[in-house]
Amino acid sequence: MALGYKARKRWALVILVVGLPLYVVVALNVVALFDRPSFLVELAVYIGLGFCWILPFKFIFKGVGQADPDARD
Template sequence: MAMSHKAKKRWALVILLVGLPAYIAVSVSVLNWLYPDPDARAPIWVELGIYIGLGVLWVFPLKFVFKGIGQDDPDA
C-alpha cells in the first residue's frame, strides 16, 4: 500500500526531527564505545570516514519516505 503525499510529509518531518538526532546520538555513542580512551582514538581521517559513512547509511532504508516530498501533491 502506497503512502499518501501528506503522510509522507509527516513521516519525513518526524524522521528528521526525532529519528535523525537519535541516530546521531547512537552513532557518536558507538564510536565512543569503540574508542573509550581519548589517547587511543582512531586517526581523524578514519573517524571522519566512519561519520560520513554513517551519515549516508541512514538514507537508504528511508529513501521511499523522502522520494517526491519536494514536489506538489499529485492527488491535488
C-alpha cells in the same frame, strides 16, 4: 500499500525530528568506541552510518520537497 504524499511528508518530518537526534547519539557513541581515531576514520564512520541510517527511509523522502501531485490548481 503505497503512502500518499501527505503521509510521506508527515513521516519524513517525524523521522527527521525523532530519528536524526537518535542517529547523532548512536554515531557519537560508535566513534567513542575507538581510541582517538584519526580524522579520516572518524569521517568515514560518520558517512557510513549516515548512509545506513537513510537508506531504509529513501522511499519516504523521495519527492517530498516537490509540489503535491494530487493537489488541484
